[in-house]
Amino acid sequence: MSSKKIAQFLKKFLKLWKQKGALIIFLLITIYLTFFWLSPYILKYFQINYNQKFIFYSVSEPLVSLLKFSLVLTFILLFPFLWYFLISFFNFLYSFKKSHFWLFYILGIFLFYLGIVFCYKVTLPFGIKFLISFKTEKIEPAISLGHFVNFFSFFVLAFGLIFELPLFICFLSMGKIINPLKLGSYRKEIFFMIVIIAALVTPTPDAFNMSLLAIPLYILFELGLFLSKLIQKSEAISKVSILLWRIPRKSLRKISSFIWRHST
Numbered sequence: 001m002s003s004k005k006i007a008q009f010l011k012k013f014l015k016l017w018k019q020k021g022a023l024i025i026f027l028l029i030t031i032y033l034t035f036f037w038l039s040p041y042i043l044k045y046f047q048i049n050y051n052q053k054f055i056f057y058s059v060s061e062p063l064v065s066l067l068k069f070s071l072v073l074t075f076i077l078l079f080p081f082l083w084y085f086l087i088s089f090f091n092f093l094y095s096f097k098k099s100h101f102w103l104f105y106i107l108g109i110f111l112f113y114l115g116i117v118f119c120y121k122v123t124l125p126f127g128i129k130f131l132i133s134f135k136t137e138k139i140e141p142a143i144s145l146g147h148f149v150n151f152f153s154f155f156v157l158a159f160g161l162i163f164e165l166p167l168f169i170c171f172l173s174m175g176k177i178i179n180p181l182k183l184g185s186y187r188k189e190i191f192f193m194i195v196i197i198a199a200l201v202t203p204t205p206d207a208f209n210m211s212l213l214a215i216p217l218y219i220l221f222e223l224g225l226f227l228s229k230l231i232q233k234s235e236a237i238s239k240v241s242i243l244l245w246r247i248p249r250k251s252l253r254k255i256s257s258f259i260w261r262h263s264t
Contacts, residue, residue: 031077035070043069043145046152050128054145065149072153076116076160083108094174100231108167111220115163118216119156123202126209127155158201162217169224170231180228194218 047054056062075082087105090096096104132141172178183190198214 028074028078032070032074035073035077036066039066039069039073042073043149046148050125052128052132052141052143054148055142056145061144061146065145068153069149072149072157075157079112079160080109083112090171090174094171104167104170108164111163111166112160115159115161116156118163119159122212123159123209124152124155126212127202130209155201159213162197162201162213163220165217165220166224166227169221170227173228174231180225180232184225190221191218194221 043054056065084105087101087108090104091101169178169180169183173180194217195210195214198210198217202209202213
């Protein structure tokens with residue numbers, strides 16, 4: 001990973017920004033304002049889904065919450081474009097094969113949205129029900145709109161990005177920063193680290209919710225190791241095939257030159 005390549009990539013990006021910057025800003029503002037208009041309806045759906053009523057403690061809290069929520073939704077919608085930019089950056093550094101480039105791109109989008117769906121459908125319902133279960137006859141739950149938006153945004157984005165683990169393992173392996181064979185020998189330590197991450201990220205401290213994240217994370221880690229080893233093997237095979245192709249070409253040249261010299 002050389003600084004020259006990074007500088008070249010930034011130059012290309014700035015050139016593209018000069019050409020398309022105004023259009024990109026216009027689209028971002030349009031999408032953001034659309035989500036700002038839709039946010040009250042989406043939050044109302046969450047109220048019905050979780051059987052709760054949101055409240056607010058300050059005059060500015062609804063506006064600030066809607067602005068934050070719209071920003072998160074805009075990021076989620078535009079993730080494929082942001083991911084394409086990031087993959088292009090890694091492609092510029094490591095020169096992916098075309099098949100690898102599109103594999104990383106499609107798999108990255110799939111894993112990001114899979115993490116969001118997993119969080120929304122599995123983790124958040126369990127977490128919210130668990131936290132609200134501490135109510136009593138004298139203590140009724142009242143969820144602040146601002147706190148819910150922060151809670152929802154953090155966990156949804158965290159799960160989406162955490163599910164990108166296999167691809168980041170591949171990138172680190174291709175950059176020679178980690179060795180998948182050596183990394184595989186530390187499975188026990190990595191599983192322990194995954195359990196700690198699951199304990200920090202999941203909204204509830206119970207073992208069931210922790211396992212809901214820890215088990216998929218470990219599977220994603222194994223998937224990252226498998227892809228890294230597969231890419232290393234394909235690179236080794238391509239190098240060997242190139243070498244095997246060069247050897248007969250060199251020998252044929254020598255034979256042809258030998259025949260040419262002796263025939264004349």
